[in-house]
Amino acid sequence: MEGKRTEFVMYSGLHTIGGVNASITYGKDRVLFECGLAYDPSLDVYDGAVLRRDENWVRDQLKLGILPRIPGIYRRQDLGDDPLESAEESSLNTAVFVTHLHLDHMAFMGMIAPEVPVYLHHNAQCIERALEATGQGVQTLARSYEDIVPGVPVHVGEIEVLPILCRDTSYYDFAFFITTPDGTFHWTGDLCLHGTQAEKTLSQMEFVKSRQVDVLLCDCTSFMDSVMRMMYGTMDASVIKPSPDVPQGMLTEEQYYDGLFEQVKNRRGLCVFNYYQREMDDAERFLQWAADTGRVCVFEPDAAYIVWKFFKVRPYVYLPDTQPYTLPSEQWPEWLQQLAAHAQIVTREEIWQNPAGYLLQNSYPHILELFSLPCEQAVYLHADGIPIGEFDPAYANMRRIVQRAGFAYVTFFCENYFGHGYPCQVKYFVDEVDPKVLIPCHSYNPERLLPNTGRQLLPEIYRTYILKDHQLTEGE
Numbered sequence: 299m300e301g302k303r304t305e306f307v308m309y310s311g312l313h314t315i316g317g318v319n320a321s322i323t324y325g326k327d328r329v330l331f332e333c334g335l336a337y338d339p340s341l342d343v344y345d346g347a348v349l350r351r352d353e354n355w356v357r358d359q360l361k362l363g364i365l366p367r368i369p370g371i372y373r374r375q376d377l378g379d380d381p382l383e384s385a386e387e388s389s390l391n392t393a394v395f396v397t398h399l400h401l402d403h404m405a406f407m408g409m410i411a412p413e414v415p416v417y418l419h420h421n422a423q424c425i426e427r428a429l430e431a432t433g434q435g436v437q438t439l440a441r442s443y444e445d446i447v448p449g450v451p452v453h454v455g456e457i458e459v460l461p462i463l464c465r466d467t468s469y470y471d472f473a474f475f476i477t478t479p480d481g482t483f484h485w486t487g488d489l490c491l492h493g494t495q496a497e498k499t500l501s502q503m504e505f506v507k508s509r510q511v512d513v514l515l516c517d518c519t520s521f522m523d524s525v526m527r528m529m530y531g532t533m534d535a536s537v538i539k540p541s542p543d544v545p546q547g548m549l550t551e552e553q554y555y556d557g558l559f560e561q562v563k564n565r566r567g568l569c570v571f572n573y574y575q576r577e578m579d580d581a582e583r584f585l586q587w588a589a590d591t592g593r594v595c596v597f598e599p600d601a602a603y604i605v606w607k608f609f610k611v612r613p614y615v616y617l618p619d620t621q622p623y624t625l626p627s628e629q630w631p632e633w634l635q636q637l638a639a640h641a642q643i644v645t646r647e648e649i650w651q652n653p654a655g656y657l658l659q660n661s662y663p664h665i666l667e668l669f670s671l672p673c674e675q676a677v678y679l680h681a682d683g684i685p686i687g688e689f690d691p692a693y694a695n696m697r698r699i700v701q702r703a704g705f706a707y708v709t710f711f712c713e714n715y716f717g718h719g720y721p722c723q724v725k726y727f728v729d730e731v732d733p734k735v736l737i738p739c740h741s742y743n744p745e746r747l748l749p750n751t752g753r754q755l756l757p758e759i760y761r762t763y764i765l766k767d768h769q770l771t772e773g774e
């Protein structure tokens with residue numbers, strides 16, 4: 299068609315862990331991928347003391363520079379007098395696509411005007427709804443989500459988005475292969491080659507390679523200083539040799555979980571774990587480990603609510619000594635009353651009678667519960683829950699409280715395990731795919747990931763790039 303061209307804009311996520319938000323436009327059609335916010339608790343304006351405002355919920359976050367200034371996605375009533383184009387004013391036919399249910403990929407999906415479709419796998423929708431019911435979901439308008447079906451392309455005018463499955467459990471994980479009449483883009487989402495489903499990422503790689511992709515946006519989180527230091531002892535990326543294998547001394551996902559399970563198996567006291575409550579893979583593992591070791595797996599109410607909704611099982615629930623759980627049950631919020639009718643309460647006294655009979659979930663807000671629990675031969679397993687690591691100021695506080703409560707502290711995270719693909723594996727993926735243009739992103743140090751024969755591009759944020767005849771060039 300005369301006059302139509304493919305435009306690419308990256309709004310954020312180049313030099314941050316997550317928050318990769320970009321658009322591909324062809325004529326009047328536009329695909330946005332992701333609506334996430336970079337995760338950096340040390341810089342979080344909402345530090346626990348500053349309150350979020352209601353009417354100004356979108357405007358405040360635009361002023362703070364938290365939300366990207368993407369035209370045509372927010373409602374005019376939320377933008378107020380901000381000159382940014384609203385969804386109502388936009389002439390574009392826009393659809394938004396989310397790879398998976400991590401906040402750095404979907405934190406502001408609830409702020410997008412309800413008439414703009416947002417695509418999200420139905421398992422992720424189920425978990426998000428459960429999180430919203432207990433007040434742990436994203437800030438949101440009343441809106442619905444469109445389903446993503448693995449391998450089934452979605453057409454937005456002449457743009458095609460192919461969701462490639464990376465993980466088929468919990469909320470599901472995808473990568474997106476996007477085609478316009480001018481060429482192709484691929485966004486890896488979170489890239490992992492040492493996971494229990496690594497073969498899916500390898501077949502993703504083979505597929506993208508076979509299509510000779512024009513522009514590859516690749517997660518290279520692990521190229522940051524701490525991982526480079528841990529693995530190579532240098533920041534010089536030229537030491538990274540491409541390899542699909544897990545590097546010497548580092549763990550696969552399976553080995554990582556085996557290590558945690560050993561702690562549960564060999565422990566003669568109470569086992570407490572702190573995990574990321576939306577990870578239904580992990581919830582399933584803890585339930586299984588409890589069954590395998592003759593323990594009862596017990597969750598806090600909000601975590602139990604997700605487990606109940608997702609697995610349709612009757613969970614065991616521990617009530618922390620805080621509101622609303624300390625209120626008479628008639629005054630409980632509706633979600634808690636519903637949960638209580640489908641769950642079994644486990645009391646502190648029951649845990650004291652047989653500490654080794656329980657595997658108990660504990661979240662950071664309720665960490666003081668440790669003081670009311672038996673610490674003899676007990677362990678606190680830090681299993682990727684918040685606060686995740688030393689980059690979070692709350693991490694030292696968590697460690698102090700665990701120590702004061704007399705629990706042994708066990709973690710493998712950030713010591714010889716990392717959740718994203720190890721540098722040599724990411725380099726292998728990129729070399730095999732061999733894109734014409736590589737945009738390394740989702741990383742503090744994207745410049746360290748170099749392509750094999752193509753060109754590395756660190757795009758200027760908000761700048762329009764043109765894809766024409768499979769060549770990406772800077773717009774005027």
Ligand SMILES: [Zn+2]
Pocket residue numbers: 315316317400402403487488740
């Ligand atoms: Zn991510």
